[in-house]
Amino acid sequence: MADQIRVNSLPSNTFRYLKVNDSVLDLSGLSLKKQKDNVNSKIRKAFSQIKTGMGKEIDSLTDEYAKKELVQIKKDEEKTIKISDFESLNGFLFDIDNNSRLNVIFDCSSFNDDCLLGISTKFILKENSKVKLTVVQMLNSKKNFFFDVGAELSKEASFEFLSVVLGGKDSYIGCNIALKGDSSSFKSSTGYIVKAGQSLDMNYVSDQYSKKTKSNIDVSGVLGEKGSKTFRGTIDFKVGASGSTGAETENVLTIGEDIINKSVPLILCGEEDVEGQHGASIGSLSDEILYYMNSRGIDRNTAIKMASYANVMRTASQIEDKQLVEKIEKHIDKSFDGVKNGL
């Protein structure tokens, strides 16, 4: 096993000096055992076609070293699954039949075994099926973390991805959604707080192949002193995606010095009849807002905490698990304990 692997590659490279074309995931110090393949070859073949956001090297790693769990949701079935017990490397394959609904929640708030928690997920969504995937990461500051998603959607299927990242040391999220069926859709919402000594590296890709597909990528977070964040977002309108729309929005609240804040929002377009847009807003709380808050009796620290809370809860409030949402709220509160002038 290699000590380092390349992950989160941009679908279309840009200037090398920016060092955003991909990232490196450090695996040194990990001792992983090869796993026997427990999934039948037909299913394995179907899932092997699916591209994930973190890329091929993560795929090979989890293929070899992660125990795979296959979850099959039958036609017209509705199911909620919550997963909170993990190995160091984990692989999940979700086969979602026509007209079914799956709400799957990965609660990564504690993990004691190793220095890395890695989760790879792949989804096949048949016609008119819906998936809501949630991942919440609140690990301690010694753990590295990755969460990788790949999905392929048939006609009128929809995929929603909520991710909240509040802890860990170096975190990586990759998500590649192939909208292969007409009128299929992808919606993603991410909320994060990245503090000193932490980094968050993201790569979201929406490949829109078919007619009238929709995608929406929304990332909103807080970057504290000495924190590092890289956001890559790609909406790729392929030939044949007529009538499709795609939007990316990024909001970054910066509340400390010595930050590294990189953003690469791409829109790739090979089809005429589409609408794609991107908007980004990066900065600290303006003096006007702080003045307004002060005039209402809210001090600077409270104002920053309120704004940070709003940035994360924009995503967290959509999670369909009340206890987990409360846990997130407490975690945010704790992040600001005794903090002056931001994180």
Place this chain on the structure above:
Amino acid sequence: MPDKSKIVETDRSLYDFRYEENSKDYHREESGITREIVENISKEKDDPEWMRDFRLHCLDIYNNTDMPNWGPDTSGLDMNKIAAYVRHKAGMKSDWEDVPQEIKDTFERLGIPQAERLSLAGVGAQYDSELVYHNLRKEVAETGVVYTDLESAMKGEYEEMIKTHFMKLVPPTDHKYAALHGAVWSGGSFVYVPKGVKVDIPLQSYFRLNAAGAGQFEHTLIIVDEGADLHFIEGCSAPKYNVANLHAGCVELYVGKNAKLRYSTIENWSKNMYNLNTKRAIVEENGIMEWVSGSFGSHVSYLYPTTILKGENSKMDYTGITFSGAGQDLDTGAKVIHQAPNTTSVMASKSIAKDGGIGTFRSSVVITSKAINSKASVSCDSLMLDSISRADTIPAMDIRTDKADVGHEARIGRISDEAVYYLMSRGIKEADARALIVSGFADSVSKELPLEYAVEMNNLIKLEMNGNM
């Protein structure tokens, strides 16, 4: 709605006419990039020793630098088939009447002498590898403004100034074609605007690459001193050949304290051209750098004017339009590096793709930790005119301070059927309606140009949209 009109071939006769070169009047170096060719060029130009050594140093860098792993395909460019140096034996003239007839005809058809008479403070005209004409109005020269060819400046009283500034902003290590430029550069202009001098009407350099299978490597060096003000216009064109041509020019701009420079370009290279040009500016305290850029020609373009905002309160403004038609892959945009507090940058780009053309907007905004209270804004609109073309936007931002405001917007879309239908219901033909909408889309760029150049740009849009003017 009626079917969309289809334009098979555009009429570029205004730009595509040419005179054949002959060995009696022209000197042409062997094709390829070798030490011997670089030494020959240096000898031809009677370089000072430091420049000869610099060229050879650049050649080493060129030979040891790899190609970028991003951007359009350049595999059709074979450097072994490119002649790096072609010149008319007549040399440079300061009187238009003394310029060789076929060169004079070429520039007259392009309207350069007329523009000089009507609206320019000075003109430089480069034909293949060398300037053939350079002139500056007497009243402008009397203010101390220097506008001359770079080679003369390098050997005269400005040698030290050239030595201090030449390829310091764009070092040969920047990329492979910057190194190539350093090795074989030829022609181009040197402009110096002294402290406090405001040049009311623009200077213009026009570059014409007439020879087939050749490269043009002109170097433009402009120094606008403290409190001075200049508008410099650059135009370029070439006739079309069935072999690849290369343009790897270099522009270095120094904008002093409280100074202002506007650099406008209308690029209309022929569609066999690889346009791998590098432009960079550095701006001191309270200085302002403005780029206005229209890219219409070339087979492949890599073009990203870069601004280093070095001084506090310095500003950069980029307004650009790119029109990619059949057989074109134009990768354009801008780069900015905020290095000082309270700096501001604004990028506004429009791109249009049709007939299988590929238009890519690529940008980079870097705000260093020292650049507190800086502001950056990027907006990019792309218009797709059919489903066989491509329009990509690849912006990147790297922000290292919490005290900066950065905004970014990008949109990709098509001409609305409703707008075309509305115009057609008022008696306008479909092709004209579409051209009118595209002209409106490009309006934010054309209004930044002097009237004559805005008219030329609108004519180019009409040419691309309708196939005739």
